[in-house]
Amino acid sequence: MDYKNYNPRAAALAQARALLTDAVKAAVADGALPEAALPDFIVEIPADVKNGDIASNVAMAGARAFHKAPRQIAEAITAKLQLGGSLFDRFEVAGPGFINLFLGQDWFTSVVRAAVANPEYGRTDVGAGKRYNVEFVSANPTGPMHMGNARGGALGDGLAACLDWAGYDVTREFYINDAGNQIEKFGKSLAIRYLQLYKGEDACPLPEECYQGADIIARAKEFAAVHGDAYVNKDFDELKKAIVADALPKNIAGLQRDLGKYRIEYDVWFHESDLHNSGAVKAVVDKLLETGACYKAEDGAIMYRSAQYAAKYGVVNKRKTEDGSEEEAKDEVLVRANGIPTYFAADIAYHYNKLAVRGFDKAIDVWGADHHGHVARMKGAMDAIGLDGSRLDIVLMQMVNLMRDGKPVRMSKRTGKAIQLGDLLDEVPVDSARFLFNMREANSLLDFDLDLAVQQDSQNPVYYVQYAHARICSILRALEAEGVTPRDCTAEELALLTAPEELELIQHIASYTDEIIGAAKDYDPVRITRYVIELATKFHKFYNACRVKGEEESLMQARLTLCRATATVIRNVLTMFNITVPTSM
Numbered sequence: 001m002d003y004k005n006y007n008p009r010a011a012a013l014a015q016a017r018a019l020l021t022d023a024v025k026a027a028v029a030d031g032a033l034p035e036a037a038l039p040d041f042i043v044e045i046p047a048d049v050k051n052g053d054i055a056s057n058v059a060m061a062g063a064r065a066f067h068k069a070p071r072q073i074a075e076a077i078t079a080k081l082q083l084g085g086s087l088f089d090r091f092e093v094a095g096p097g098f099i100n101l102f103l104g105q106d107w108f109t110s111v112v113r114a115a116v117a118n119p120e121y122g123r124t125d126v127g128a129g130k131r132y133n134v135e136f137v138s139a140n141p142t143g144p145m146h147m148g149n150a151r152g153g154a155l156g157d158g159l160a161a162c163l164d165w166a167g168y169d170v171t172r173e174f175y176i177n178d179a180g181n182q183i184e185k186f187g188k189s190l191a192i193r194y195l196q197l198y199k200g201e202d203a204c205p206l207p208e209e210c211y212q213g214a215d216i217i218a219r220a221k222e223f224a225a226v227h228g229d230a231y232v233n234k235d236f237d238e239l240k241k242a243i244v245a246d247a248l249p250k251n252i253a254g255l256q257r258d259l260g261k262y263r264i265e266y267d268v269w270f271h272e273s274d275l276h277n278s279g280a281v282k283a284v285v286d287k288l289l290e291t292g293a294c295y296k297a298e299d300g301a302i303m304y305r306s307a308q309y310a311a312k313y314g315v316v317n318k319r320k321t322e323d324g325s326e327e328e329a330k331d332e333v334l335v336r337a338n339g340i341p342t343y344f345a346a347d348i349a350y351h352y353n354k355l356a357v358r359g360f361d362k363a364i365d366v367w368g369a370d371h372h373g374h375v376a377r378m379k380g381a382m383d384a385i386g387l388d389g390s391r392l393d394i395v396l397m398q399m400v401n402l403m404r405d406g407k408p409v410r411m412s413k414r415t416g417k418a419i420q421l422g423d424l425l426d427e428v429p430v431d432s433a434r435f436l437f438n439m440r441e442a443n444s445l446l447d448f449d450l451d452l453a454v455q456q457d458s459q460n461p462v463y464y465v466q467y468a469h470a471r472i473c474s475i476l477r478a479l480e481a482e483g484v485t486p487r488d489c490t491a492e493e494l495a496l497l498t499a500p501e502e503l504e505l506i507q508h509i510a511s512y513t514d515e516i517i518g519a520a521k522d523y524d525p526v527r528i529t530r531y532v533i534e535l536a537t538k539f540h541k542f543y544n545a546c547r548v549k550g551e552e553e554s555l556m557q558a559r560l561t562l563c564r565a566t567a568t569v570i571r572n573v574l575t576m577f578n579i580t581v582p583t584s585m
Contacts, residue, residue: 052100
């Protein structure tokens with residue numbers, strides 16, 4: 001059997017529906033049920049599988065159509081239920097008429113075989129190759145990345161991996177804000193710091209609104225080291241342009257270097273400046289003017305009817321004023337009276353580029369929760385420009401609290417300044433950072449325990465998972481040293497896996513593909529870290545209860561096969577999240 005894209009639970013659910021449908025038709029054919037259209041019914045995996053691996057409400061759903069009590073309908077259906085050659089070995093009617101099906105050994109065997117035979121077990125084609133763009137981190141290139149970017153990087157990269165494994169065609173993207181006000185402020189800050197090197201701080205004070213960080217001084221000194229005082233007496237705008245041209249590529253390279261150290265590789269680095277230089281921003285504004293979503297104000301500014309379009313996504317047309325009264329939400333400036341577009345105009349053009357120009361089926365942005373007010377504006381703007389705002393999804397991410405000894409940490413030991421991504425990766429193993437940042441849903445505050453992150457014991461979740469994989473490798477090595485080589489098992493041999501711990505572990509392995517699909521659909525990669533922690537727990541439970549070495553050869557080989565199946569899933573999860581997969585620890 002070809003196990004590519006195999007989903008054991010989906011296969012069982014599909015077969016259960018087909019068997020029940022055939023049984024209903026057979027019951028109608030022989031008169032046990034009256035002639036009627038088959039109603040919609042549910043086939044599902046119940047929360048408590050002690051009552052059956054798969055449950056259906058087909059009898060209750062058919063009560064009105066068949067004019068019988070659900071229990072009578074269930075008895076008529078099960079009288080025609082043919083389980084021979086199926087994945088199920090028995091059924092029962094429970095309560096008012098639920099039909100419960102119990103999986104047979106063939107299904108459990110198929111799970112183990114699939115996980116051993118398919119190196120990419122868990123991958124599926126549910127996404128049908130739809131093109132998804134996942135944009136995350138997109139840190140301002142005017143300075144180093146902060147701790148929020150560490151969380152955004154792990155979540156965004158993990159989400160992209162889940163989407164990829166679920167069968168979507170995924171593009172990871174970083175949006176470089178290299179235009180607009182922040183670059184103007186960046187240039188002004190650099191230029192003044194450069195002039196201070198030659199004229200002193202008293203002669204050239206740095207305004208409060210400028211960037212105050214030590215990184216600005218360092219970049220100014222680098223520029224001076226090359227050009228000396230050549231720009232001291234030149235036009236200030238010329239100095240700004242020259243020093244930005246020198247510093248910005250260095251900052252972008254720094255972002256790429258730190259993210260590379262974090263094991264994040266982007267498919268696209270998209271420059272905001274390209275939107276301005278190509279005329280794309282102007283073209284979008286013109287398009288909005290044509291549709292009536294924008295208008296020209298008396299002072300020449302171009303205004304966008306923001307509230308009108310954002311209301312669909314949860315923003316009302318009124319807002320609170322400072323005195324507590326309500327006023328109509330104001331329209332927003334897209335192009336200032338001086339002809340310079342706002343950041344919002346460029347943002348609309350950027351998302352138009354994703355969805356219309358490059359034709360992605362879906363654009364997913366990972367933003368900090370402080371941008372929540374911008375969500376409805378952006379989705380509404382997509383409607384305003386003739387696209388469907390539902391094709392843009394935003395994942396909002398809450399803040400990170402760094403903790404040490406149970407207390408918040410805000411300053412780097414090394415620099416005495418706010419902790420940046422680079423500082424974190426100097427202190428914490430990348431494996432721990434990537435795993436622990438994926439331990440809480442994006443919309444939850446995260447306390448990142450620095451002490452836990454460096455622990456090399458079972459208290460550290462990533463170490464605990466890695467140890468399970470290493471333990472399996474150790475078992476295989478020890479047996480190989482004794483001349484025992486794992487081999488393919490027969491169905492009869494795999495049928496020996498009947499201990500509760502074995503069946504529980506197989507059931508969990510079977511749920512892996514569904515977890516990936518759920519993580520992709522919910523934009524929640526945290527589901528996979530939780531899944532693999534539980535997998536490691538179930539493996540350790542199996543290993544402690546069921547001997548591998550020293551058993552009769554057939555049972556030993558069957559248990560070795562289950563060990564290998566478990567290792568495949570752990571390896572695939574860790575590989576998905578770019579976490580190392582140790583074979584010994």
